Amino acid sequence: MPADVQTMEIRAPDVLIPDNETTYWCYVTELPQDFSQHHIIMYEAVVTEGNEALVHHMEVFQCAAEFKSFPLFNGPCDSKMKPDRLNYCRHVLAAWALGAKVCAYCYMFVPVCFLLL
Numbered sequence: 491m492p493a494d495v496q497t498m499e500i501r502a503p504d505v506l507i508p509d510n511e512t513t514y515w516c517y518v519t520e521l522p523q524d525f526s527q528h529h530i531i532m533y534e535a536v537v538t539e540g541n542e543a544l545v546h547h548m549e550v551f552q553c554a555a556e557f558k559s560f561p562l563f564n565g566p567c568d569s570k571m572k573p574d575r576l577n578y579c580r581h582v583l584a585a586w587a588l589g590a591k592v593c594a595y596c597y598m599f600v601p602v603c604f605l606l607l
Contacts, residue, residue, distance in 0.1 A: 496528070499536060502564060507544055514567040518560060518576060532594040535586040547587040553579035 502517035537545045553560050553576075561573040584593070 495531070498525075501536060501538075504564070508566065516563055516565065516567040516569075516572060516576065518563040518579070520560075520562070530583065530595065532592060533584045533586070534592040535590070545588070547585070549582055549586075550584040551579045552581040552583050554581075 498521075500517075500519060502515060505515055505517075507513060507515075533550070535545070535548055557575065557578060560575055560579065563572055563576060565571060586593070
């Protein structure tokens, strides 16, 4: 990576997996206030050691720009406690599935994604 690349790691804190066959977990956070506009050039999953068998896929969504703020949330996606406004967070920015490694975009921002195996 070039020396001027900034990285950010986002983890859902304190997740207690329910005793269900399938659970979809939603974690909503805000980027830091001093985080100006940037381009994503690479992403990869970070799974806590020992939980690899529990995680099948992840998606990163962008929320609709017409709202100035969104409530933070950390819980099952089908929870009745999930704020309705989060239904406006539907634009997929990144996706990862079991077996995938790193996804890196070309540095010239050509819309091609390749998988490093």
